[in-house]
Amino acid sequence: KNAMNGDIKSLLQTIHTAQNPHTFIYRNWEVESQGNPFAHGILRGYVDQEGLSHPNISPEELERYSSMYEEANLKNPAFIIDWNHSNSGKQYLKQMDIARDIARLRKENASVGRVVKGLMIESYLEDGNQCDNGGVFGKSITDPCLGWEKSEKLVLELAEIW
Numbered sequence: 791k792n793a794m795n796g797d798i799k800s801l802l803q804t805i806h807t808a809q810n811p812h813t814f815i816y817r818n819w820e821v822e823s824q825g826n827p828f829a830h831g832i833l834r835g836y837v838d839q840e841g842l843s844h845p846n847i848s849p850e851e852l853e854r855y856s857s858m859y860e861e862a863n864l865k866n867p868a869f870i871i872d873w874n875h876s877n878s879g880k881q882y883l884k885q886m887d888i889a890r891d892i893a894r895l896r897k898e899n900a901s902v903g904r905v906v907k908g909l910m911i912e913s914y915l916e917d918g919n920q921c922d923n924g925g926v927f928g929k930s931i932t933d934p935c936l937g938w939e940k941s942e943k944l945v946l947e948l949a950e951i952w
Contacts (some may be wrong), residue, residue: 802858827865833846844876873910874912874933893909916935917929
């Protein structure tokens with residue numbers, strides 16, 4: 791069962807709506823939008839009905855999503871890949887390998903390279919996370935993050951691959 795295919799179709803429909811002019815009611819006001827031709831999708835992975843995290847960034851999935859995006863004939867095709875959340879199972883150190891893999895795939899696969907435009911990193915000053923009263927300056931109190939030094943090194947490395 792591929793639940794993500796339906797989710798990608800919904801995402802592409804949402805992007806289509808955001809890119810085109812429309813009128814809607816917001817808080818009892820009629821609002822007109824000219825649309826945003828730069829609306830794009832963010833791939834964060836997903837959580838199934840049992841609460842398990844699943845990535846949605848395998849080479850096969852990205853190839854399929856790229857084809858679906860191109861077939862949808864949307865303006866400025868673009869996906870941003872969130873390295874963390876369900877794509878890494880919130881294992882913040884996995885972000886580094888994911889980023890390298892995606893950067894290499896972009897370079898090797900032209901259709902993926904056309905639609906994968908960027909990566910999002912979960913980064914802060916210090917590695918990891920802490921409880922909200924942990925007292926460590928620069929360490930996340932929410933999701934675990936890559937620290938500044940690892941983030942800087944990785945961004946420089948990606949600049950060479952991208």
